[in-house]
Structures are given as structure tokens and as C-alpha cells.
Amino acid sequence: MEEKQNSLTFQDFSQSVLKPETREDISYIIQECYKKNIPIEINCLKSKVNIGRNFQTEKTLNLSNYKGIIEYKPEELYIKVKSGTSIKEIKDELNKHNQQLAFEPNDFGPLFKGNHDEGSIGGVISCNFSGPRRFKVGSARDHILGFQGVNGRGEIIKSGGTVVKNVTGYDLSKILSGSFGTLTVLTEISIKVLPKPESSKTLVIKNPHLMKALDYLNISLSSSSDPSGGVFYPEYFTNHFTFNDLTYEGPLTAVRIEGPKESIDHRIKNLCKELNLDLNENLVLENEQSRILWERTRTLEVFSKIKSNLLRIVVPSSETFDVIKQLRPFEPKYFIDWGGSLIWLQLDKINTKILNDIRKIVNKGKGYLTVIKIEEDLKASVDIFSVDPVRYKISEKLKKSFDPKRILNPGKMYSGI
Amino acid sequence: MSTLQMPKVEKSIISNKNEIVSDLEKIVKSENILSDKDELRPYETDALAAYTQSPMLVVLPETVKEVSEVLKYCNGNKIKVVPRGAGTGLSGGALPLEDCILLSMGKFNKILELDYKNRCVVAQPCVTNLAITHAVQDKGFYYAPDPSSQIACSIGGNVAENSGGVHSLKYGATTNNLLGIQVVLMDGTITRFGGKAMDSEGYDFLGLMTGSEGLLGVVTEVTVKILKTPEVIKAALIGFSSIEDAGNCVAQIIAKGCIPAGMEIMDKALLKATNDFCKAGYPTQAEAMMIIEFDGSEFEVESHIKTAEKIAKENNSSSIKISQSNEERLKFWSGRKAAFPACGDLAPDYMCMDGSIPRGKLAEVLKEINNLSKKYKLPVANAFHAGDGNLHPLIMFDASDKDQLRRCEEFGADILKYCVKVGGALTGEHGVGIEKRELMCEAFNNTDIQQQLKIKVALDPNSLLNPGKVYPILRKCAEEGRVHVHGGKTKFPDIPRF
Numbered sequence: 016m017e018e019k020q021n022s023l024t025f026q027d028f029s030q031s032v033l034k035p036e037t038r039e040d041i042s043y044i045i046q047e048c049y050k051k052n053i054p055i056e057i058n059c060l061k062s063k064v065n066i067g068r069n070f071q072t073e074k075t076l077n078l079s080n081y082k083g084i085i086e087y088k089p090e091e092l093y094i095k096v097k098s099g100t101s102i103k104e105i106k107d108e109l110n111k112h113n114q115q116l117a118f119e120p121n122d123f124g125p126l127f128k129g130n131h132d133e134g135s136i137g138g139v140i141s142c143n144f145s146g147p148r149r150f151k152v153g154s155a156r157d158h159i160l161g162f163q164g165v166n167g168r169g170e171i172i173k174s175g176g177t178v179v180k181n182v183t184g185y186d187l188s189k190i191l192s193g194s195f196g197t198l199t200v201l202t203e204i205s206i207k208v209l210p211k212p213e214s215s216k217t218l219v220i221k222n223p224h225l226m227k228a229l230d231y232l233n234i235s236l237s238s239s240s241d242p243s244g245g246v247f248y249p250e251y252f253t254n255h256f257t258f259n260d261l262t263y264e265g266p267l268t269a270v271r272i273e274g275p276k277e278s279i280d281h282r283i284k285n286l287c288k289e290l291n292l293d294l295n296e297n298l299v300l301e302n303e304q305s306r307i308l309w310e311r312t313r314t315l316e317v318f319s320k321i322k323s324n325l326l327r328i329v330v331p332s333s334e335t336f337d338v339i340k341q342l343r344p345f346e347p348k349y350f351i352d353w354g355g356s357l358i359w360l361q362l363d364k365i366n367t368k369i370l371n372d373i374r375k376i377v378n379k380g381k382g383y384l385t386v387i388k389i390e391e392d393l394k395a396s397v398d399i400f401s402v403d404p405v406r407y408k409i410s411e412k413l414k415k416s417f418d419p420k421r422i423l424n425p426g427k428m429y430s431g432i
Numbered sequence: 433m434s435t436l437q438m439p440k441v442e443k444s445i446i447s448n449k450n451e452i453v454s455d456l457e458k459i460v461k462s463e464n465i466l467s468d469k470d471e472l473r474p475y476e477t478d479a480l481a482a483y484t485q486s487p488m489l490v491v492l493p494e495t496v497k498e499v500s501e502v503l504k505y506c507n508g509n510k511i512k513v514v515p516r517g518a519g520t521g522l523s524g525g526a527l528p529l530e531d532c533i534l535l536s537m538g539k540f541n542k543i544l545e546l547d548y549k550n551r552c553v554v555a556q557p558c559v560t561n562l563a564i565t566h567a568v569q570d571k572g573f574y575y576a577p578d579p580s581s582q583i584a585c586s587i588g589g590n591v592a593e594n595s596g597g598v599h600s601l602k603y604g605a606t607t608n609n610l611l612g613i614q615v616v617l618m619d620g621t622i623t624r625f626g627g628k629a630m631d632s633e634g635y636d637f638l639g640l641m642t643g644s645e646g647l648l649g650v651v652t653e654v655t656v657k658i659l660k661t662p663e664v665i666k667a668a669l670i671g672f673s674s675i676e677d678a679g680n681c682v683a684q685i686i687a688k689g690c691i692p693a694g695m696e697i698m699d700k701a702l703l704k705a706t707n708d709f710c711k712a713g714y715p716t717q718a719e720a721m722m723i724i725e726f727d728g729s730e731f732e733v734e735s736h737i738k739t740a741e742k743i744a745k746e747n748n749s750s751s752i753k754i755s756q757s758n759e760e761r762l763k764f765w766s767g768r769k770a771a772f773p774a775c776g777d778l779a780p781d782y783m784c785m786d787g788s789i790p791r792g793k794l795a796e797v798l799k800e801i802n803n804l805s806k807k808y809k810l811p812v813a814n815a816f817h818a819g820d821g822n823l824h825p826l827i828m829f830d831a832s833d834k835d836q837l838r839r840c841e842e843f844g845a846d847i848l849k850y851c852v853k854v855g856g857a858l859t860g861e862h863g864v865g866i867e868k869r870e871l872m873c874e875a876f877n878n879t880d881i882q883q884q885l886k887i888k889v890a891l892d893p894n895s896l897l898n899p900g901k902v903y904p905i906l907r908k909c910a911e912e913g914r915v916h917v918h919g920g921k922t923k924f925p926d927i928p929r930f
Contacts, residue, residue, distance in 0.1 A: 090687035091790050113689065143631065154631050156639060157608050172883045173876070179601070179820045180788045180860035182594050182643050183868075183875050184902065185884050186607065189639020193631070210689030237551060239572070239663045241728065278731035331628035333549040356630055383633040400633050405623045409891070410635050416886040428634065 031073065034080045038163070038171060038202040044076055045200060045422070046169030054425045057196035059099050062134030063123050063142050066387055067195055068399050070426035076200065078137055084108055085203060086177075093160055093177050094208050098137030098201040105136060109208055117209040118155050119146030122314035126388060129320040137201045143193030144327075146313035147244040147271070150236065150354045156192035158207045164191065164199040167418025177205045190413070196424040197432065198417040212273035217244070217305040218283055219261060219298040220268040220290070225249070228268040229336055231290055232355040235270045236332075240286040244271030244309055245354030252317045252350055259304055269300075271309055312352060315359065324365045324389045326373065328358040330382030338380040345369060365389065370397050377401075400428055407432075436483060436866060438529055438900045445511055445531045446488055452511065452533075456491060459501045464539075466490040475516065475534050479581075480524035480867055487514065487528035494539045496614065496622055496652045503650065503897075504620030506533060512896050513618070515646040517558055517589030520581045522786070523865025525592065525645045525901055535650060537588055543567050544653070550628045551658050552611055557588020557651045561595075564656065573658040576603035579861070580769070588651045594643030596861040598694040601819035602727075603659070605861070607642040614653035615641060618892040628655060640887070645863055646898040648891050662727035665693070666737055667761045670744045671718030671751035675699065678720040679794035681747040682818045685724070686791065688743065690736045694725040695819030696768055699798065702775070702813035702826070709774035712767030715751040722818065723764055771815050772826070779811070779828030785844050787823045787851030788860035794818065800850050801825055808843040810836065822860035823851065849874055864902045872904050 027033070028047050035041045048055050054071075058064050059078040078099035086095040089112040096105060102120060109115055120139040124132030133139070140162075145154035152158075161175025174187035191199055220231055228247040235242050248256065250266045257264060270286065272279050287294050300308060311317075318325055330338055332355030339349065339358065348361040362369070370386070370393075377384045378401070386399045402410065407429060414421065414432045426432070445452075449467070456465050466472060467489050477484040493499045506513050512532040519526050528534045540556035546568055547554065553564050553575070561582040564575040578597035579585055585595065591613060596605040603609065612626030625638040632638060641648055672678040678697055685692070698706065703721050707714040714721055722744075726736040741752055755761035767774075775782050789797050798814060805812045811828045825847055829840040848858050852874045859868055872881060885903060888895065 088790070088792070090683045091792055092686060143636075145631070149630060153604065153608050156631075156636060157604065166883060170879045170883070172880050174880065174884075176855065176857055176875075178788045178790060178856050178860075180596055180605070180817070180822045181857035182605075182861060182863050183858045184864065184872065184881075185648075185887060186594065186639055186643050187884070189607070189636045189642070192639070193634070193636055198635075210691070213689070233549060237548065237660060239660045239729070241660070241662075274728070274732050275735040278729045278735065281731050282729050329629045329631065329633075331547075331550040333547070333628075353630060381627055382629045385633055402634055405621060406634060406637075409617075409621075409623070409637065412890040413635055413637075413887065416890040417883070 032075045032077055034077045036080045038081070038165070041076070041081065041200055041202060042165045042169050042171050045165050045167065048074065048422045049167065049169050049420055052420055052422070054422045057200050057424050059135040059138050060101060060132065062127070062132040063138050065127055066123070066142065067427045068430070069394055070424065072425070078135065078200070081202065089114055091177070092208055093205055095177060095203060095205045096136055098204055099135050101135055102133035102139060113211050114208045115211045116158065116206065117148060117152045118158050119148045119313050120144065120155060121146055124314070125319040126315050126321065126325065131314060136204055136206070140192050140201060140204060141194060141196050147246065147309055147352055150245070150356065151243045152209070156189050159188040159192060160205040160207055162188055162191060162201055162205065163203040164201045166199045167420060167423050171202070172199065175205065179207065195427045197414060197427055198423065200423065214276045214279055214302050215271060215273045215305045216279050216283060216302065217300040217308055218270045218272070218286060219263070219300060220270070220292060221263050221265055221297060222268055223266050225339060226336055228266070228351070229332065229355050231268045232270070233332060234290055235286060236354040238286055238289050240272060240282040240289070242270045242354070243273045244269070244312070246312055247351040248317070249348070249350065251348055255311060255317050256308060258307060260298060260300060261304065263298070269308060271305060317350060318359070318361060321361060323361050323363045325387040326360040326362065327385045327387050328360055328377050328382060329356060330358070330377065330380045332356045334380035334382060338376055338382070341376045342373060345373065365393065367393065367397055374401060402429055437905050439512070439905070441530045442510070449488055452509070453489065455505060456489070456502065459505065460491060460493055460498050464492040464494065466492070475519070475528060475536065478516070478519040478521045478524060478526040480522055480527065480865065483524055483527050483866065485528050485530060487532050487534035488530065490534045490536055492536045492539050496616065499535070499616045499650055499652055500620040500622050502533070502535065503616055503618055506896060507618050507620065507894065510894055510896065512899055514898050515592075515650045517586035517592070518560065518584055520585040521589060521593060521863060521865065523859070523863040523867040525863055525865040525898070527866055529900065537586070537650070540588070540652065547628065548573070552628055552655050553658055554653065554655045555587055557591070557654055558586045561585050561587055561590055564658070568658050569661070572661050574661050575609070575656055576659055577606050577609055587654050587656065591642055591651050591654055592644065592646045593861075593863045596820070596822070598696065598817065601695060601817075602691050602693045607639060609657055610638065610642060610654070611657055612655040613638060613641060613651050615649040615651050617649045618894070618897045626655070645865060645902050647888055647902060648897070664730045664733045665725060665727040665758070665761065666733050667723055667725040667755045667764045668737060668740060669714065669751075669753040669764050670722045670724065670749050671715030672720045672722070673718060673748060673750050675720045675798050676795040677747045677749070678722055679792070681722065681744050681749070682794065683792050684743045684747065685740050686819070688739055690726070690739050692724050692736070692740070692819055693727040694723070695817070696723045697721065697794070697816040697818040698768065698771065699814040701811065702771055702815055705774040705778055705813060706767040706771050709777065710767050710770045712763055713753070714767055718750050723768055725761070768815070775813060775826050775828070778813070779830065781829050781831040783827045783829065783840050783844055785823070785825045785827070785847050786859050786862040787848050787856055789821045789823055789851050789854055789856035791818065791821045793854045793856070797823065797850060797854060801847055804843055804846050808839040810839055810843055817860070820860070821856065845871065866901055869902060870904050872902070
């Protein structure tokens with residue numbers, strides 16, 4: 016797609032919020048910031064703007080006007096978009112060809128705003144938070160084929176392309192995923208898309224205990240039934256899932272099976288056998304109802320408008336039970352996604368000591384913890400992301416290689432980076 | 433072969449060789465330091481056998497601490513280091529330098545943990561790719577990425593090259609199947625990126641290291657995810673009377689939502705050569721043949737095979753044969769896997785290219801390759817990982833004829849440039865190494881390359897780790913870029929290729 020020439024003037028640059036429409040303007044803005052040592056916040060639709068550390072900048076680069084689908088080739092399984100394009104627009108376009116973003120990006124809208132807002136593709140890639148299908152298809156970072164962006168010197172750089180197999184040079188798409196806009200301003204992104212499965216059904220297992228639930232999930236993920244989702248919701252959350260066929264209000268484990276219709280029934284039957292379950296005592300949600308359950312999981316609906324704090328904990332699934340057991344004194348509410356590996360933990364009471372204690376437990380369980388939502392007055396004093404001294408040092412060097420004057424989202428991830 | 437420019441040789445380092453050896457003997461056992469000419473010979477090349485160079489020394493560390501101390505010592509004394517796994521790489525990534533220490537990871541050859549609960553395997557880097565599957569297959573698991581050389585290539589080398597394989601269309605390449613690595617940086621820092629937990633927090637150094645061709649760190653431990661073996665695997669052989677029809681069939685099958693586990697196309701020249709070579713029952717009258725494989729539950733596989741069959745017929749397929757047993761399925765593949773030895777029968781030498789293109793451009797690119805074949809007056813045969821657009825043209829020539837060699841080199845470079853022109857990539861799975869180094873400017877501009885070099889400098893400020901690889905030295909698009917095979921002999925003739 017043809018880009019307009021640089022259209023920003025010096026006067027435009029004097030504004031505090033800049034909303035460029037071309038990549039040349041984005042490059043110009045960052046070049047000016049680089050020359051004048053002006054830190055700048057990078058954001059777009061702000062659905063995830065509350066995640067990360069607070070930091071002060073003189074200027075804001077808002078990418079919401081830099082949007083649009085550049086190229087969509089369903090038969091080549093990719094879509095190339097400008098970074099400010101909303102996930103909604105991308106999904107609507109993919110829907111027309113029965114395709115999808117297979118990594119099911121989380122929607123933080125319900126948590127922060129109380130209504131759905133999936134934000135922009137640039138934001139989704141920059142945060143790299145992926146939904147229930149993660150353990151089967153990979154996360155957002157596994158679906159980027161290539162990008163173009165503007166580094167902290169204002170230079171337009173690119174890596175990758177639109178083909179799936181490409182080992183030419185360092186895979187910079189990966190390093191930018193989850194970098195929270197601290198290395199490069201993404202401008203164009205090529206994403207791998209996949210066909211929607213023909214059908215989906217969900218086996219809902221009524222069970223009260225976490226240990227048993229983790230056992231069910233582990234067996235399911237190790238079976239040849241090839242599940243694409245596995246969650247456990249304790250009793251206090253299941254009122255969010257009482258709809259149509261699902262009237263049961265106790266703790267539930269759910270396993271999603273997708274694919275051609277006949278194959279799903281066959282796989283669910285086999286899975287029940289492996290789990291030693293009587294299908295009559297449990298429940299199978301049909302296509303549309305199955306979709307609702309996973310949609311509510313992906314969008315973190317159980318945390319809709321919560322006032323309390325939210326932590327995202329990822330551990331190897333063998334550690335999940337012990338980690339949760341040790342977290343009980345903190346009286347959390349939680350649910351488990353990714354077939355047992357991802358714990359979303361809601362805490363009414365938190366302080367620096369509690370967070371440090373929880374982080375120790377998680378680290379001992381060979382996992383990591385990210386603070387998603389925390390009381391504002393605590394935000395400045397706690398670590399939002401975990402990092403050890405060695406990784407911090409390497410991260411600092413990497414940051415410098417992209418953004419030597421530390422102008423892009425400075426301090427968003429770690430103090431001093 | 434074209435002369436290859438490598439980083440400047442530091443004569444002062446070479447003249448200090450004895451002192452370096454005695455310093456290294458304080459770090460590793462003396463029997464793990466090789467310095468005699470005869471001992472060094474096996475290390476003078478990898479599978480890009482056209483280029484050879486003896487290293488100054490070979491060091492075989494046994495522990496992570498030794499790796500760290502050797503690197504720290506080399507960093508302090510400005511000695512270049514070239515890491516090496518099994519040495520099966522096709523782009524010269526492990527080619528030594530005259531003044532380097534070749535760090536062979538050969539002694540890191542143990543599987544450390546089979547963790548079925550977290551569905552992963554922890555292994556040392558010189559464990560072979562296939563050994564991982566062998567270790568877990570009795571429990572019904574396997575490791576998905578399957579480069580053709582999987583019997584010999586090391587898992588650490590797979591990380592360095594981000595290796596793919598026939599199944600990467602459905603299951604991804606190494607980067608998508610890797611959970612964590614332990615790595616030693618050039619300054620001796622030992623660290624871990626990722627682990628058994630999915631995705632890591634902060635910058636994705638795991639993703640950056642994967643495919644970095646040994647320029648950023650030395651991998652000392654690898655954690656990969658393993659998958660449950662599919663219930664059913666079935667393949668079909670489909671003949672087409674034109675390459676265009678075969679190409680359209682690929683695009684339409686994918687667009688329909690059928691993602692096969694593997695999808696290969698061979699052109700008439702290769703089809704005939706392989707069938708003569710191993711009697712795989714291929715439709716030799718066809719202009720192109722597709723092998724398509726589906727895996728999953730029985731119903732799923734049957735339903736996909738039916739769809740593929742229907743689309744093939746709509747695209748004027750001339751024959752369709754579906755495997756009725758696992759034995760027959762393996763026979764279908766036997767010809768494809770023997771494609772390259774079979775080419776050895778057709779000409780004294782052949783050069784294998786590795787370009788990546790959008791699937792829909794297959795017919796166009798093959799037509800261009802045939803035009804180039806006429807222009808350079810050299811025959812060509814084509815194999816193609818069609819599902820993911822990875823093309824392996826094989827140019828036949830006689831290396832003893834200087835003019836043929838020159839024509840072959842120009843022909844190869846023209847193919848790769850055309851791949852980039854249609855929106856593809858210089859290399860799909862063999863890596864850049866020294867082979868395609870000077871062609872990088874076809875894919876990237878100077879700013880792109882400078883950004884990548886800045887990352888290199890951030891982690892290795894003295895540019896001592898595997899220097900001279902991946903990034904252009906000449907800054908011109910030299911006529912390089914292929915694997916040269918003489919008399920059907922690659923460096924490891926027994927390993928299946930490509």
C-alpha cells in the first residue's frame with residue numbers, strides 16, 4: 016500500500032498527543048524525540064494501557080489513526096495489517112473467509128472497563144497474552160510472520176515476511192512480542208491466520224476438587240483426543256457459566272474438542288473412556304454453547320469490573336497444585352486455564368510483602384508472575400514483571416540496541432529500561 | 433567455488449597457540465583439546481562441504497561451567513569461537529576460521545529428563561533430533577519437528593538453525609516447539625531463557641536465540657515439548673498433468689481449511705529419477721506429483737482425505753492413490769526421501785537451493801526456474817515442501833567444467849533473487865551461514881541489517897562468537913547460495929536430506 020509523504024510539521028510536533036496516519040510521520044516523530052531526548056508513551060486503543068509500570072512522558076504517540084488492512088490472502092493463510100487496526104476489524108474480515116486468529120488473544124476489556132474491548136493488533140502483539148488454545152497452537156508470538164516498525168532512533172526496520180518458513184537473519188518478530196512497546200513502534204504486522212474448526216464441543220466434568228481437576232486436564236492433554244482448551248473453575252465462579260444446558264453450579268472442569276463433527280463425538284467418547292467417566296453423569300456442550308464458555312474464558316469474564324487485584328501466574332502444570340496450596344493463606348479466588356498451566360489469581364488484599372511472598376512461591380514452582388491489576392498507590396513500589404539480575408542486564412543491553420536513548424515507553428517494564 | 437572472504441585472521445593469536453593450549457588445560461581436560469593436524473581434520477567443514485578450513489584448536493567441554501570458562505577466556509583474550517553441534521548444517525554455519533577455537537558440543541549428548549506430566553523432554557544439545565522421539569515413543573509421544581537429517585542432526589543445532597521439516601506446516605518449526613534453553617553468552621554468563629512453563633515473561637530471548645545460527649550464545653541445555661502420537665496417519669499420491677494444476681490444488685486444499693501434516697510436490701524430472709531409483713510406484717507419466725499426508729483421529733483423517741481427493745479431481749488430477757497400510761504410506765515417502773541420491777545418477781554434480789515462496793506463486797516460480805534452466809543450459813529438478821512454500825531446486829552440472837560451474841552459481845543466485853521478488857525468503861530452513869550471506873541485501877536494506885548487528889554487538893561486543901556468518905562482509909550480492917554435491921556424495925551421504 017502506498018504511504019503518504021511525511022505530512023507532519025514542526026508545529027504539529029509541539030502537541031502532546033500525536034496521532035500520525037503514516038509510517039513516515041511515525042518515523043519523523045521518533046526521530047524528533049531521539050534528537051531532542053524526549054521520552055514518548057506509545058499506545059493505541061488503550062484496552063491494556065493499565066498493564067505495566069507507571070511512567071511519565073512529555074509526549075504520547077497514539078496509533079489509533081494508523082489503521083487498516085493492507086493485504087489479506089486467505090489461501091496463503093496470512094493477513095498484513097497496520098498496527099493500529101482493531102482486533103474487531105481483523106476478526107470481522109477473517110470471519111468472511113471462515114478464518115481466525117488461532118491464539119485467541121485475551122480481552123482485558125471486561126476487567127478494566129466492564130465491556131468488551133480487545134484493543135488493537137499492535138497492543139495484542141506487544142503484550143503477547145494468549146487465550147485457552149495456547150497449549151495447542153502457541154501464543155501470539157508464534158503467529159507473527161513478519162513486521163515493520165520504527166526503532167528508538169526513528170529508523171524504519173523490518174524482519175521476517177509473509178511466508179511461514181523463513182530463517183533469514185534474527186527472528187526479531189519474537190523479541191518484539193511481549194516487549195510492551197519498549198523496543199520498537201510496530202507499524203505493519205503480518206500474521207498467520209488459520210481456518211476456523213468445523214465444529215467444537217466441550218466436555219464439562221462436574222468435580223469439586225482441584226487435584227482431581229488437574230488430573231483430568233493432564234490426562235486429556237496427554238491423550239490422542241487432541242483437545243484445544245482445558246480449564247478449571249472453582250464453585251465461586253461457576254455462576255458465570257450457568258446457561259442453557261449448563262445448569263450445574265458446582266466446580267467444573269471443561270475440555271474443548273474441535274474439528275470435523277464426526278471426529279469430535281468419537282474423540283469425546285474415547286476421552287471419557289480414558290478419564291474413566293460416565294458420560295451420563297457429565298455434560299457435553301454443543302457448538303454454540305461450547306463457544307460461549309471459551310469466549311467467557313478468553314475474555315476473563317469472571318473478573319468483570321472487579322475492584323480487587325489480579326495476578327497472572329504461569330507454571331509447569333505439575334507444579335500448579337502445590338503452588339495453589341501454598342497460596343491459600345492469602346485467600347485468593349482463582350481459575351485455571353491452559354490445561355493446568357495458567358493461574359488467574361484474584362486477591363482482595365495485597366501489599367508489597369504479600370506480593371513478594373507469592374512471587375517466591377511461584378518462582379519456587381519454576382514459573383513466573385505478572386501483575387495485571389493492582390491498587391494504584393502500590394503500583395509504583397512493586398515489580399510488575401519478574402526479572403533476575405542476569406536477565407535484567409541482558410534486557411538493558413537489548414533495549415539499548417533498539418532504543419539507545421531510552422525514549423520508547425521508558426520504565427514500562429522495568430525501572431531503568 | 434567463489435572465493436569466500438572471512439574475518440581478518442589474527443596472526444598473533446595463532447602464534448600464541450601453545451600458550452592458549454596450556455591456559456585451556458587449566459579449564460578442560462587436556463585430552464579434550466585437539467590441536468594436531470590429523471585430529472582437526474574431521475572438524476574442518478560441516479555439510480556445506482565445498483568450503484573447508486582447519487580451526488586453530490578444537491575444544492570439547494564436558495560441563496556447562498567449562499563452556500562458560502572457555503568462552504570467558506576467549507572473550508578476555510579476543511579469540512574467535514565457532515560452536516558446533518553434529519556438523520550437519522547445510523549453510524556452513526559451523527565452518528571454522530583459521531584463528532578460531534572450534535567449540536564442539538559433542539560431549540553434551542545425554543537426555544536429562546523425560547517429563548510426561550509436563551509433556552516435555554530436557555536434553556543436552558548434542559542429543560540427536562530423532563533420539564528424542566525414540567526416547568518417548570514407547571509412551572506414545574514424539575517430537576514434531578523432523579528435519580530430513582534427523583537421524584544425525586543435533587537438537588542444539590536445530591535451535592541454532594530453527595530447523596523445520598516435512599511436518600512444520602501443521603506443527604511449526606523448532607521455535608514453536610521449544611520451551612526453554614540454558615545458554616552461555618560470550619562473556620561466560622550462564623543463563624536460562626524459558627523453562628517448562630509456557631511463554632516467558634519479559635523480552636523473548638528464547639525466540640531471539642532460536643535461529644541465530646550460533647552468533648549470540650552457546651546452547652547447553654534444551655527443553656522441548658512432545659506431542660501425543662496421532663491415532664491415524666494416511667497419505668495419498670496424486671498425479672497432475674501440469675505444474676499449474678498441482679500448485680492450484682495446494683492453495684485450494686489449504687484455503688478449504690484442511691491443514692495436512694505434510695504436503696510435498698516433485699516435478700517430472702525428479703519424479704522419474706526417484707521412481708527409477710527406488711520403485712516407489714509413482715505416476716511417472718505425470719508432469720507433477722503430490723504426496724499429501726493427514727494425521728489425527730480416524731474420522732478427521734478420512735474427512736480430510738476425501739476433501740483433498742475432491743479438490744484434486746477438480747484440478748484435473750491424472751491419478752490418485754491412497755495408502756491402505758502404514759507400510760504403503762512409508763513406501764510413498766521412500767521415493768521422496770531418496771530424491772537426492774537419485775539425482776546423483778543424473779549428473780556428476782548437483783547444487784541444492786533452499787528458497788521460500790508464497791504457495792500461490794509455485795507455478796510462476798517453477799516456470800521461471802525452467803526458463804532459467806534454458807538460459808543457463810543446465811537441467812534442473814524440483815522438490816517442494818508445498819504446504820509451507822519451501823522450494824528445493826536441484827541444478828545438475830559438472831563441476832570439472834569451469835563454465836558449467838559458473839553458470840550453475842549464477843543460475844542458483846537468480847532463483848533465490850526471484851524467490852525474494854515474489855514475496856518469499858532467501859532461506860526456508862537451511863539457514864544463511866556463509867552460503868547466502870552476501871545475498872542478505874536482497875532481503876534487507878542496510879538499516880535492517882544494522883539493527884540486527886547492533887543486537888549482536890549488545891550480546892557479543894567484540895564479535896568473537898561465530899563471526900563472518902549470516903551478515904554480509906562483501907556488501908555485494910555475490911553469486912553464492914547452494915549446497916554443492918559431487919558424485920552424489922554429501923558430507924554425510926547416508927543421511928536423508930532436504
